Amino acid sequence: MNWSRFPILSKWAADGLTAAEIGVRTQNLFEQLGPLSPAMNNWMLLDRPDPKFVLLADATSNLTSFVEHNVWHDDSGEPSPESGYCMISKGSEVASDAGGPDSIKISVTAGSKWRNSAEFEVGALNLPKDFNLITYPIYRGALEAIVSAWPCPWAIAYTFCAQVPPVDAATSDRRSPFDVAWIGYLSAPLALGLTPPPEITVEPTPGGGMIVSAVKERIDPSNPEHMRRSRMLEAMMIEGVGVERRVTPANHPARIGPY
Numbered sequence: 001m002n003w004s005r006f007p008i009l010s011k012w013a014a015d016g017l018t019a020a021e022i023g024v025r026t027q028n029l030f031e032q033l034g035p036l037s038p039a040m041n042n043w044m045l046l047d048r049p050d051p052k053f054v055l056l057a058d059a060t061s062n063l064t065s066f067v068e069h070n071v072w073h074d075d076s077g078e079p080s081p082e083s084g085y086c087m088i089s090k091g092s093e094v095a096s097d098a099g100g101p102d103s104i105k106i107s108v109t110a111g112s113k114w115r116n117s118a119e120f121e122v123g124a125l126n127l128p129k130d131f132n133l134i135t136y137p138i139y140r141g142a143l144e145a146i147v148s149a150w151p152c153p154w155a156i157a158y159t160f161c162a163q164v165p166p167v168d169a170a171t172s173d174r175r176s177p178f179d180v181a182w183i184g185y186l187s188a189p190l191a192l193g194l195t196p197p198p199e200i201t202v203e204p205t206p207g208g209g210m211i212v213s214a215v216k217e218r219i220d221p222s223n224p225e226h227m228r229r230s231r232m233l234e235a236m237m238i239e240g241v242g243v244e245r246r247v248t249p250a251n252h253p254a255r256i257g258p259y
């Protein structure tokens with residue numbers, strides 16, 4: 001499983017966040033992640049358009065200005081605040097702009113009038129991961145930190161491993177936005193009326209939503225029991241969130257209020 005990916009993903013529609021608010025929320029996210037692991041410290045932020053990573057301490061002297069500098073650009077290369085701001089960060093036990101097995105990457109687009117997102121992943125693509133960082137407590141904590149810091153209507157921690165054969169050959173070509181679901185979050189409006197199966201762990205959130213877990217250990221796609229519970233969680237996320245074109249989560253408004 002060394003080549004597996006274990007992302008956390010959330011998407012939402014327009015959120016109306018300003019550059020100053022995005023800066024505050026970014027700092028709040030780092031503060032919540034820090035206690036989870038030494039790898040979630042020593043944050044560096046990507047500064048564009050000439051991409052280079054800078055230490056968080058160097059950016060926080062005027063974080064609002066830093067966020068404004070990282071506005072998305074349109075096809076003609078002009079700044080496009082309507083498209084939002086892009087914050088890409090890397091954390092590691094030892095500060096480095098090079099991605100490694102023990103690095104943490106977070107990518108957030110916020111402030112857009114259309115689609116916004118938050119993504120979290122351990123390690124670099126096409127490199128073995130540090131599985132000491134891919135644990136249930138860390139991912140459960142990271143997912144909660146993300147949905148607390150950002151106006152996420154939902155979020156999902158999942159895995160993808162092309163080298164592991166499907167448990168059920170009949171579904172080998174099945175893909176959904178919540179495939180191999182591990183840990184999920186549903187805000188109060190999306191959780192309304194859902195009845196989780198008894199095998200799914202349910203934890204209420206301050207805003208009336210829920211955090212739901214298929215298994216309370218690292219999910220293993222080669223484990224039939226893990227996959228049985230994962231499909232229960234997948235079905236629950238699809239029921240609560242909905243899908244577009246079979247593979248895209250439905251576009252929901254940004255959450256208002258606490259998670």
